Amino acid sequence: MNIDMIRAAAARLDGHARRTPLLGSPFLDEIAGRRVLVKSECLQHTGSFKYRGARAALTALDPATRARGVIAFSSGNHAQGVALAARELGVAALIVMPSDAPKLKIANTRALGAEVVLYDRATEDRDAIGARLAGERGLTLVKPFDEPEVIAGQGTVGLEIAAQAAAMGIERAEVLVPCGGGGLTSGIALALEAEAPGFRVRPCEPEGFDDTRRSLAAGEIRTNAQMTGSICDAIVTPSPGKLTFPIMHRLCGPGLAVSDDDCLHAMALAFTRLKIVIEPGGAVALAAALWHGDDLTRETAIVVASGGNVDAALFREALERFG
Amino acid sequence: MNIDMIRAAAARLDGHARRTPLLGSPFLDEIAGRRVLVKSECLQHTGSFKYRGARAALTALDPATRARGVIAFSSGNHAQGVALAARELGVAALIVMPSDAPKLKIANTRALGAEVVLYDRATEDRDAIGARLAGERGLTLVKPFDEPEVIAGQGTVGLEIAAQAAAMGIERAEVLVPCGGGGLTSGIALALEAEAPGFRVRPCEPEGFDDTRRSLAAGEIRTNAQMTGSICDAIVTPSPGKLTFPIMHRLCGPGLAVSDDDCLHAMALAFTRLKIVIEPGGAVALAAALWHGDDLTRETAIVVASGGNVDAALFREALERFG
Missing domain, CATH: 3.40.50.1100 (Rossmann fold)
Incomplete structure (x- = not known):
């Protein structure tokens, strides 16, 4: 598993995967107390980075x-x-x-x-x-995350972040990534290690399903106590993968965990300020940037909005409570 | 008012305005019965092309x-x-x-x-x-539409459409544009005249507020009978402009008019299939492509989603009725 595999995957995806935009809003920057940029993978084909x-x-x-x-x-x-x-x-x-x-x-x-x-x-x-x-x-x-070519494909998000941030003159940033099994997180971390060494990846998860955060803190793989009960269905996995965990352990900063309400609130703000639709699991990184800023250390937070496949009823609830 | 002014505006906007993505979904193509591509200006800074x-x-x-x-x-x-x-x-x-x-x-x-x-x-x-x-x-x-430099700025949307469509190999298309005073529509029409002569612009309006459609049909400026009563507030204007109308009359195909319910339905489909937020006035072109296909003549419809500044309550209504 190395950067050359990610570059090769990028070449195979060229002309097929969308180069999704890096969006931002002064209103989000003000809430977060730092610059926030949103890599909008909800706009990818099929509505997610997958x-x-x-x-x-x-x-x-x-x-x-x-x-x-x-x-x-x-x-x-x-x-x-x-x-x-x-x-x-x-x-x-x-x-x-x-x-x-x-x-x-x-x-x-x-x-x-x-x-x-x-x-x-x-x-x-x-x-x-x-x-x-x-x-x-x-x-x-085709495994969902613990598979080298899948990690390489997800890592192309990291190549794009590096290029888009460089074009904006950004040299140091924390990159917050919604984390289930860790395919996206580890792929981005590998890409940024090579292309943007001033960037540090921070995995983000729902509270109570923070297996990766606890695994990183312990230095070995930990498992979630339960698999149901979160609205963030897309990123609830039993534990980080055997391939993805060592990469995250080597390259990522401490994990962050957010509440379901934080996710719904972040979804409503993405609606109002960015005009994009994010699903709950895809909103954990934005939620962490907006309301867990005390745990961040750099002036710029780049957050991945990893998917937008949310039912209309749940989206309406987010708007009703936080819109 | 000419293409050089639009190119000059594009140079001044470079690095400031977002190059918004051209999105699509096989699910929308199936409804429309043709290929539909959505120029997502709702993702522009401040949530609209303005x-x-x-x-x-x-x-x-x-x-x-x-x-x-x-x-x-x-x-x-x-x-x-x-x-x-x-x-x-x-x-x-x-x-x-x-x-x-x-x-x-x-x-x-x-x-x-x-x-x-x-x-x-x-x-x-x-x-x-x-x-x-x-x-x-x-x-x-700074006038909202009947002003050469404003038309030039909006015309940069047309330059981007031409380049993005060319990269996809598209040589002939109808380009459906939400039309208020006609600044965006005339600017895009001028840009495409120079850059994509196989493209034809079609102005789109709400039913009952179709001053441009009637003006184009009559060959002279017509006025709306009323100024209130549409949910498409952003594109309700008394009449096309003195500068914009002659450009539209020279370059555009017949106008299209859609109902408020068509707009709400299009907003719900953009939520489900594209993960973008469109306001009612910004959704008239997508609505026309989806449900007025009999009035279109080409295999590809490129529609501009011109803005996304919609209140949460109205968006929830769209999802409740059509989501």
Whole structure:
């Protein structure tokens, strides 16, 4: 896992992934007490950064393997990223999704051309279902984060941040990244190590699901006590990955944790001040920059808004309470 | 008024105005029955394209004149654009706003450093107030649309559309533009005449406030029967301008008119599929592309989403009804 893989992924994504804008507002700067810039990956294809890693992974497969098709487990953003990348490359995608996943995400994944197999989280074994289907059809598994080519794809966000910040004359910054399994966070950290050594990555998580923050503090992998109960569904994972954790441990500053209400408030402010739609899990970094500034140390905070796939009802609630 | 003025404005805006992304979604293409690309000017500074014309106009003034300050009449987007451009250039801005303008827009304009003078639409004469204050202080009036340098600034949207579409290999398209007084529409039409002759501009308006559509059909300026009663407040003007109408008459195809409900529905789809926030007046072009496709003639519709300054309550209504 190194910078050359990220650069190679960027070359394969060129002309396919969107170079998302780095947005800001004087009104957000005033709240945060520092300059805040928002890397708006909610504007990426399929509404999240996951498309990058999916397309990077699929284009890294040898053609014969890829032609047999791919399989992924996901309740949401990774599913849509793999489905779109597979469709673009003309290969079959089978996505194993929990039957209680948001209906819109299931419908979107199907509409993007993937075959969706639903399973019951309470009674069925996802891995067994996946292994059986993969074996029968010769499908290749595309893991959501603990996979070098996926990390390389997500790392292209870091290359873009480095270039966009350099164009603005920014040499030192903290880069706050929503962190689930750590694919995006570790990829960005590797990219910035090479391209913007004055930048430091800070992983951000929901309170009570701060496995990465605790793992970084302990120096070894820690696990969340529970897997449900956060509105930040997209970034709730049991623990950081075996590949991603050592990278984060080597390169990242301490983790930050924010409340669900902080996320809803950040979503409402992104609506009012930036005109972008962020989902709760995608808003943890912005929330940390706005209301945990005492834990930051640099004049500029670059935050990644990692996705925007939020149900209308929850977005309305955010606007009603904080708009 | 010519393409050289637009190119000069683009040079003055370089590094200041955002080059906003051209977004799309297969889900929108399916509804429209053609390819739809959205030039997302809601992501521009101050949440609308108006910043471009304001900064272009202010930077075109000779320094001594500019140093005395500027004045503008506006209930919203033009006010914020002028306020920000003036602050960036270090000159005073006085904005005359109706006392019933949205509180958020008044607050934003003040927060951007402008002095705001409120007047009562029912009992006071805006022009008399403005003329008195401008005379006392030597301020220069920045008109909202019927002003060559403002048209040139808005025309930079057209230059970007031409370049972004060319990079995607698009040679023929209709370009749907929300139209109030016609500054944005005429500026884009002039830019595309020079840079993308296979493109044709179509002005879009709310039903019942389709002065430009009727003017184009009649070959002379027509006026709206009323000035209130649309949710598309940002683009309700009495008539197209004396400068903008001849340009639109020479270069634009027939106008399109959409209902308020079409706008709300388009706003909800932009939320779900593009993750951007559009205000009602900024959504008329997207609404026309989605539901008036029978009136279009080309395979690709490029629509301008001209602004995103919508109150949370109205956005929640759009999501509740159409999300």
